[in-house]
Amino acid sequence: MTLLSRTYFYSQRTGKAGKWICRILLTALIYLFFWPQVAFSQHSLKGKVLSPAGPLEFANVVIKEKGVGAITDSLGRFEIKDLEAGDYLIQASMIGFASESRRVSVPISKGEFIFEMNSLDGSLDEVVVSGTMQEVSKLDSPVPVDVYKSIFFKANPTPSLFESLQNVNGVRPQINCNVCNTGDIHINGLEGPYTMILIDGMPIVSGLATVYGLTGIPQSLIDRIEVVKGPASTLYGSEAVGGLINVITKRTELAPVFSADAFASGWGEVNTDLGVKSTFGKNVQSLTGVNLFWYDNPIDNNGDGFTDLTLQQRVSIFQKFQIQRKAGRAFTMAGRYVNEDRWGGQMEWTEQDRGGDQVYGESIRTRRWETFGVYQLPVPGNVSFQYSVNGHKQDSYYGATQFVADQKIAFGQLTWMKESGKNNLLLGTAYRYTFYDDNTPATAHNGTENFPSEIHLPGAFAQNEFKISPSQSLLGGIRYDYNSLHGSILSPRLNYKLVSADKSTVFRFSVGNGFRVANVFTEDHAALTGAREVVFAEELAPERSWNTNLNLVKKIYSDRGNYFGLDGSVFYTYFTNRIVPDYETNPNQIIYANLDGNAVSKGVSLNLDAAWNSGLKVMAGATLMDVSLDEDGQKVRQLLTERFSGVWTIGYEIQSLGLTVDYTGNVYSPMRLPLLGELDDRAEYSPWYSIQNIQLTKAFGDRWEIYGGVKNLLNFTPPANSIARAFDPFDQGVEFDSNGQVIPTPENPNALTFDPTYVFAPNQGIRGFFGVRFTIL
Template sequence: MRLVTILLFTFFLISIPKHSLLNAQETETTGSLEGVVYDENGVLPFANIFIEGTSIGSSSDDNGTFSIHKIPIGTYKIIASFTGYNTIKKKLSIKEGENKISLTLSQGSTLDEVVVSGTLKPVIRSESPVPVEIYSPTFFKKNPTPNLFEALQNVNGVRPQLNCSICNTGDIHVNGLEGPYTLVMIDGMPIVSGLSTVYGLSGIPNSLIERIEVVKGPASSLYGSEAVGGLINIITKNPDAAPEISTDVFASGWGETNIDFGFKARVGKATALVGANYFFYDQVIDKNEDGFTDLTLQDRISIFNKWNFKRSSGKNFTLAGRFYYEDRWGGENEWDRSFRGSDEIYGESIYTTRYEVLGSYELPTKEPISLSFSYTNHDQNSFYGDVSYQAKQRIGFTQLAWDKKLKSHDLLFGAAYRYQYYDDNTTATGSDNTNDPEETKIPGVFVQDEITLASNHKLLLGSRLDYDDRHGSIFTPRIAYKWSINDKNIFRLNAGTGFRVVNLFTEEHAALTGSREVIVEENLAPEESYNVNLNYIKKIFFDNGTFIGLDASAWYTHFTNAIIPDYDTNPQQIRYGNLDGYAVSTGVSLNSDINFSNGLKVMAGFSALNVSNTDDGIRSRQVLTESFTGTWGVTYKVHALNLTLDYTGNAYGPMRLPTLGPNDPRRDNSPWYSIQNIQFTYKSSTNLEIYGGVKNLLDWTPNRGNPFLISRAEDPFDNNVQFNQNGDVLVTADNPYGLTFDSTYIYGPNQGARGFLGVRYTLL
């Protein structure tokens, strides 16, 4: 009923303007359009030709010719597109009778998009020495989700990892490396880090996203700590280019409701973009019948405001802010707020309040010099059963960058400063009834030189020097080389180092949930990494109009001082310390983008990886790291019905799981599993979209093949657990496996098959 109400309310809010074409169709005065589509080699068969804002269109035949009949008299924009070519628009007045036109398309692809993440400045993707993957809102609409965390599940080599089966917090794994190894940025600013690593990702609404850029491999030479495994840069919409109004509302069969709304306004010489996201879910569902909620209940709001100021100097100034509040809880089905923090009914309740400010200011100088800045304030009020975790974190960041071109050298100089304040109620920031908040100041400088050796050869040299008052100076160099054999074959070789300063309690949710004792064995030193990455891109064009794009990579990353939670030494503990040895992440991946001349599009990719730790000469697979991951998306549009079909999914190979010792009856390794989705989207000529489908078609959940997921769910406070003199759990009639309460055994979502229905509207 809630879904019906929301959809009706949305239709009421949206005033859908009737296109003049619809009114004109009521008359009998029409014309026809005939034409030919060309490319640089001659006629171009199987190209798509449409009239903008309508459902009227056609395709060119074997001779490149096309015809469209019964077009109402008027002035329109004719759109011509073909896979692997740049789309063009041409204005044309349709008169009564026959009208003729010729259209010429030039070759192009997503390789020609502008990216910034690889080199910290705008560059055409195909020219960047650093491989950068781009994902647009269209990609994420194929499987609509209420937040960025879930949206990334269909990106090859990127896996959202749930870290708790009760409160459903998680992080993003890239190429098998855990979330804290990947830097998540908004508009180039390190917004999501530290305390928000496991809580902040769910608060970024998809409606604000212009595109997402993914760099796999260390980027510490440009971005400092936390960019050891790679970075995810969320580029928000430019207010000047954003739609006047946009709205997106959908709900699922489980009762989840997500509302996105945005608009832009012009205030004097400035343009403002305002976006709001509201997510609500209040259903207690327990399909696996363990007495605990399968999905965390959530009430979340996020408000975003971004300004573009036009200055007389012609230089840009952008300023943005975001407010985010979330109330989430999971636990025993009988839990309510009266039990928060008590030892009667178990629940994990988290209140999060977050403020963000970020901006970029181009100095009014002849040289291109820009100042970027950000500030975040993150407050967390949480209880894990009767364990209180109260934490505050404030992060300030500023960076000055100077871009200088000298003949064949494209230089970049920069200086950065990061300030971090962290305080909580654990031993991390105090002991013996004293409070000692942690304050970290990290200044740094960096330099980069992109050298054009020849028209098809580029070399990039970069280095960064940071000073951490806890660990001293940290130097991170990198080198990148690009060889363009031609515009259809590109090789890239990247190598570099990275470092990461660990914030244990802010990043490791497992240290707070369940009954395992946390043991920090030593003063933790920064982790360091060495990485080599080889990338090859191939574009293939066929005479029948089919296009295939291939993007293959192989990588090797070696870690020293790695800090990896040890679940094995003592099943009742999580031990943290620098690895007495090394860790390695190695693998290969392939992304393919296939577009057929009949309109069928297929995106598919796979990654085979091996992440292992060697400690005291003993090698073991890393916990919760898959050996294989595959993703796909199949899209087909039925033009006659304005209907698009999207079939998306992913598959994961086995990963080692954190069991509680040899008596634990749960699987030591996860099985192969797949989550698949289907969606149908109808789009009208007035930019109204109605979409719906089914998520998790195979109804897969991680409890398959397991006697339970949460150990000792019937005794979450371990009231009936008995221990011997050494602290080991005793096997008793009430505890036949000798376990304690633990919720860290989770490797996939608990939601089975469910339907969803939504509506979008955009006023350009």
């Protein structure tokens, strides 16, 4: 008699309790007998990946938690073998299609597992606002707009967006001082004062914004960055001559509940970004962001006696409220506060040396606040009021030279949008008030009396986009401003767009006019160093410019599912009344005057965006340009402007390891540098140079991520003698003649003075970094 039959026989002769014992024993025996076959049996998952047009070949189907997957054949079929029974999350992806994720039980009960994927060109479907002040897809925008999602900047994490933009084609963060490391953003070779900075579409509107506007924004709250190259004065007014950078923060309903990102470098830099989403009642959501940056480790690797990197302590708090209203009308309010204390100088400098003439240091204390928002009026149609107000206080010493400044700007704008038939009309009125006061001759009256600058700038603008056909549109706009100091200013523009039937090719043509009213002391750090006297040769008139741009975008999908995108532009900008600082006539002065001639910025740029099903992604770009000044028939290259620049971001995901490798970098051709005279023995041009970085990122589930790598792999740094006479920052060993010119002496044969403006690249060499991210969705 077998064991099973004996158990059954015994159960019939025992009581009720005995029957239950026998049943349990019988179940255990059956489980033990069949378990090896159940536990170790292997299954396969078969299925298809389909699109509305038919089967998809070369689509990726992966089970990330197991690190296994398959690629579909010509009929869209796939098979993943050797799977244990269980529930799995399956993801299908292919370039040009929206990824699909579904949960499935293996083995499946019947039939095949089917994925249905929809075609999607993500780059063209992205919503942009910077080109037209209206939310439209990138494809529909007549104005070329470059969009960089937040994930783009994670490939090379930096303490601020100012540094992050080093990998954007045609955009270069320029450090303007070897000592305090402040800088601005160059777009297509035009300096920072020509670049307007916006947050959520609202202008911060000040030259100081290109220095401090991109510092201290918590990157964990940023959704994307939009870059428009070329004049945007028709919509945004003065300072948008070279282009604009629009920082778009995350919508509250899409933001994570909590996010944290912290990293440290081998130099001792520590940066932390925190983001929190909150809800107040049923109708109010908020985003709170905090950025903390700390660097307190003086380093002098080049041996010139000065800090290679400015020491900084920065705290920035960002708060945004989004209020739900009837009929979906918009109502958002946001604000930011930045407090920063930075210094650079001789290694032995201490706080007690601030403002003294024995140990040189540049100490800059900055307090900046901003508030901005939009309110859609409860009236028929789309009528919105937008506002931004900011204040900036700076208390600085450049050696023994004190600079104290107070700037306040208030901006309000009322817009009305109406779409009727083939027309999309935008009308608006704007007003801007600018208050500026400092302790320099710029705000002095008769050389003694303090006379702060106050400028009123009311204006009105109109824009209409006419749909010529489903594939063509024409946008025209005009703006009128009245500057209380300089009178009437008119700025027109025209844009044309043509899209191919399959939407894979987009052609754009634009022409426009820009203007700018300059304030030297808020825009040019060199004017503040105290190393040179500032001289105004005349009363500065507003700058004017005309710009034209041809842009062609081409999207290519290969038979294997790989994707290639090309974006090329030809640009030309012509300036009159260009304000140019003259460093060369007198080495002890900076002479400001309107150019008696013209200035031109022209060139070509090309962007490549490619992705392969293997997990390799490439974003690369190159710009070739010529920025020159022509006065009295003499043409010269603009200072600190490269002819060629290239950038790249190469990423590869190793799915089996959950590891991502990012290789980023840039390369720049020689730039003409400011010398102190014919005897200055420093090189007139910078060398070719490249800053390259590598990073590894490992994800642990949906919440944790660690990353680390090496920055400046080639260990490039500028020449050690970039600061002229670093050993004599107060010019105690320099002799001058009766005209203020330096006299060559045996101790100073090259007739140099202390000068930190000879700078074209950061002084930081190779260094490692490590960071961690944590997110609760």
